[in-house]
Amino acid sequence: MTNADPQELAKFSDLAHKWWDPESEFRPLHQINPLRLxxxxxxxSIKGKTVVDVGCGGGILAESMARRGAEVLGIDLADRPLKVAMLHAMEAGVANVSYRAVAAEALAAEQPGHFDVVTCMEMLEHVPDPSAVVRACAQMAKPGGWVFFSTLNRNPKSYLFAILGAEYVLKLLPKGTHEFSRFIRPAELSRWIREAGLDHREFKGMGYNPLTRIYSLNQDTSVNYLVACRKPAA
Known part of the structure; x- marks a missing residue:
């Protein structure tokens, strides 16, 4: 069975036409993209590297990595966002990015050890078995390759900030974007990373100042956080 939730796929497919509107529900993705990129x-150092972006959605990160000189494949299981991503890349004249409707686990079986860089951002909390995605990402990476994840911590503060604050008070995201029970503690993600044979290299937190409306990277992983890993060279 595919490691995907039909309701989650439908949720993002219904909003696909707004993906590249920086003032839409996807405004936070546009705002954080320069930071994560x-x-x-x-x-x-992605220029000239082969990159796969797992759960690419409408292609905001995938296309920006291609603009930096990487050869990028974006994969997702939601058809409408993929079509939006393809159309935007074509209209923008970005030729070194392509897209496929394929699961991470299937691509890992098809192309193990193929990519210099694997990114999986804001996606793990939307699938039934995130540990399987972590394993697939590790399998797709070349020996010595980089693997990047980002997700949401699971604690009272993250519920307050990421759901009540972001979805209901500040209305940065549509209501129902996130499900608290699917948030992932850093210790859980760390365990899956180790079990997949990856080495931790760096944790980063991401914060938002509601007064200045500016996002920033920091050392506070209590709400949003990112993880950089490497696959051992030998």
């Missing part, structure tokens, strides 16, 4: 590029 720079962080990935600083560590992995």
């Amino acid at each position: 720079d962080w990935i590029d600083q560590l992995a």
Whole structure:
């Protein structure tokens, strides 16, 4: 069975036409994308590298990595966002990014050890078995390759900030975007990373200032956080 939740796929498919509107429900993705892109590029130096973006949605990160000179494949199981991503790349003239409707586990079986860089951002909390996605990401990476994840911590503060604050008070996201029970504690993700044979390299937190409306990377992983890993070279 495919490791996907039909309700989650439908949720993002229904909003696909708004994906590249920076003032839409996807405004937070547009705002955080430069932060995560720079962080990935600083560590992995993506120019000239082969990259797969797992759970790429409408292609915001995938296309931006291609603009930095990477050869990028974006994969997702939601058809409408993929079509939006393809159309946007074509209209923007970004030729070094392509998209496929394929599960991470299937691509890992098809192309093990193929990619220099694997990214899986804001996706793990939307699938039934996130540990399987972590394993697939590790399998797709070349020896010595980089693997990046981002997700949401599970604690009272993250419920307050990521659901009540972001979805109901500040209305940064549509109501129902996240399900608290699916949030992932750093210790849980760390265990899956180790079990997949990856080495931790860096944890980063991501914060939001509601007064300035500015996102920033920091050391506070209590709500949103990112993880950089490497696959051992030998």
